Amino acid sequence: MIVAVTGGAGFIGSHLSEALLAAGSAVHVIDNLSSGYRANVPAGAVLHEADIRSSETRAVIAGIRPEIVYHLAAQADVQRSIADPAEDASVNVEGTLNVLAACREGGARKIVFASTSAVYGNVGKEVVSERDKAEPVSFYGLSKRTAEQYIRIYGQLHGLDYTILRYGNVYGPRQTPKGEGGVVAVFLDRLRQADSPVVHGDGEQTRDFVYVKDIVAANLAALNRGARETLNAGTGRATSVNELLRLLEQCRGVPIARRHAPARAGDIRHSRLDPRRARRILRWSAAYDAIAGIAETYVSTLPSNR
Ligand code: NAD
Secondary structure, X not given: OEEEEEOOOOHHHHHHHHHHHHOOOEEEEEEOOOOOOHHHOOOOOEEEEOOOOOHHHHHHHHHHXXXXXXXXXXXXXXXXXXXOHHHHHHHHHHHHHHHHHHHHHOOOOEEEEXXXXXXXXXXXXXXXXXXXXXXXXXXXXXXXXXHHHHHHHHHHHHOOEEEEEEEOEEEOOOOOOOOOOOHHHHHHHHHHOOOOOEEEOOOOOEEOEEEHHHHHHHHHHOOOOOOXXXXXXXXXXXXXXXXXXXXXXXXXXXXXXXXXXXXXXXXXXXXXXXXXXXHHHHOOOOOOXXXXXXXXXXXXXXXXXX
């Protein structure tokens, strides 16, 4: 099977590309390397260095005629979306529209979209399900929500199948200390530099941290399941930033000093995804708990166990 992965030089897209190759697919990565790296693209995948907003992307997809397009390329930084909402919308909305047009021209059967729990905003509930209203509180959440709607309506009008996966906070090897949900990578980066992690606010804010291998598995499950569905891809468990630091302390074997800074604008207080619909429809659930995922990430990031 031929697949295209936009954003395949990034953190999640590169893990997904690896898994698709291992499953025997021909993988074409479309990425402008704005936050991704050439070195992340696995050997065996073809890198097309192009912006998802460009006519080049259209030509590439029309030329390779992929059966599935995994659309992960994005402006994925909440704080940047607040600083420059126009650029965020340009990449995440116009870019998605261009990828949708390319899917049509290239005869793709399906698009699988990397959405986010940020579309929900502050729902004010313990667990957020797909039935809850999506009212984003950042421009990033809004641009992703808008892209979802374009995909849904595109599906209705043009018959393009889709699965929208709303990821929790993804972490794992190769994540850089920037972008969305990067707190694990930020903390590991501080530790690598023998510096103290900075906790914004009181550290009791919680997130649904999901290991990158589980997100890859959800994407693979969406190959043949989840037609025209929008599904949460999370663990269903909440982990606070303070708990995260405790897990890192366990890996490190010594206490970790921390610094405190004010809470950040646009940050959601609590975020935990109800994963039951994905379990039923995709027959997928997260296999890694926070302890296992953090340990694997720690070992691959700080191999010398400093
Ligand atoms: P990432 O920044 O590592 O990957 C994004 C990739 O897209 C990069 O390789 C970048 O170079 C590429 N890209 C950006 N703009 C582009 C453009 N205009 N044209 C072509 N390529 C472009 O981020 P990631 O964490 O791997 O995120 C992948 C996807 O998952 C994004 O859509 C993001 O919104 C979504 N997501 C991530 C998380 C998370 O916790 N990391 C959570 C929810 C959703």
